[in-house]
Amino acid sequence: xxxxxxxxxxxxxxxxxxxxxxxxxIKQGNIPLTTNxxxxxxxxxxxxxxxxxxxxxxxxxxxxxxxxNDPSPQGVQIESVSFNNQNITLKxxxxxxxxxxxxxxxxxxxxxxxxxxxxxxxIWPRTLSHEEExxxxxxxxxxxxxxxxxxxxxx
Numbered sequence: 001x002x003x004x005x006x007x008x009x010x011x012x013x014x015x016x017x018x019x020x021x022x023x024x025x026i027k028q029g030n031i032p033l034t035t036n037x038x039x040x041x042x043x044x045x046x047x048x049x050x051x052x053x054x055x056x057x058x059x060x061x062x063x064x065x066x067x068x069n070d071p072s073p074q075g076v077q078i079e080s081v082s083f084n085n086q087n088i089t090l091k092x093x094x095x096x097x098x099x100x101x102x103x104x105x106x107x108x109x110x111x112x113x114x115x116x117x118x119x120x121x122x123i124w125p126r127t128l129s130h131e132e133e134x135x136x137x138x139x140x141x142x143x144x145x146x147x148x149x150x151x152x153x154x155x
Contacts, residue, residue, distance in 0.1 A: 019074045023070070026152070028091070040060045044084045044092065047063040049119075049142070050141050050142050051141075052141070054092065057105070059107055059108075059134070059138075059139065060105040060106060060107055061106060061107070061108060061136045061140045061143060061144070062103065062104070062105050062116065062141070062142045063083070063103065063104045063105070063106055063107070063111075063134070063144075063145065063147070064101065064102075064103050064142070064143070064144045065081070065083060065088065065101060065102045065103075065104075065113075065144075065145045065146075066097075066098075066101050066124075066145070066147070067081055067088065067100050067101065067102075067115075067147045068091065068097045068098050068145065068146070068149070069093055069097035069148075069149060070097065070098070070101060070148065070149030070150070071091045071096075071097050071149075072106075072146070074120055075149050076116045076117040076119050076128070076149045076150055077093070078090065078099055078115060078117055078118075078147065078149070079116045079117060079118050079127065080114070080115065080116045081100075081102075081113075081114070081115040081116075081147065082112075082113075082114045083102065083104060083111060083112075083113050083145075084104070084106065084112065085136075086104075087113070088100060088102040088104075097148075098111065104131060106136060107136075108136045108137060108138040108140070109135075109136055110132060110133055110134070110135050111126075111133070111134045111135075111136065112132075112133060112134075113131070113132040113133075113134050113145060113152065114129065114130065114131050114132075115129075115147055115152070116128070116129050116131050117149060117150060125150065128150070130150065130152070132152050132154075134154060143155070
């Protein structure tokens with residue numbers, strides 16, 4: 001009888017302690033006690049990109065270029081890339097086809113992006129040259145250019 005009473009007291013003390021700890025956690029995190037499902041289903045469609053100019057000259061736009069080979073085994077291999085007549089150094093291919101990246105800060109305007117790819121040795125011509133015109137608007141804060149094999153996407 002005495003051990004049951006002790007067990008009930010310990011159980012009641014533990015439950016009270018956990019309720020108090022939960023209440024303190026909610027109070028400290030400024031989480032309202034009336035929040036039900038909003039903690040579980042939060043909005044994940046929020047813009048997480050830059051929302052202000054990069055420190056430095058406010059009239060310059062940051063351009064980031066990511067370079068990847070074609071992911072398929074028989075896909076094209078990138079030989080050279082240049083942006084605004086500046087060559088970008090390429091690294092040896094890694095297991096994901098990543099070849100390198102470069103960042104520039106340039107004023108608004110039109111720029112040439114050129115890249116050369118090498119195709120399979122059985123397909124002629126073996127090398128192809130691609131050229132894309134990149135237009136930087138004065139309202140842009142940051143531009144990312146992704147080159148994957150023959151394709152380039154600007155976002």
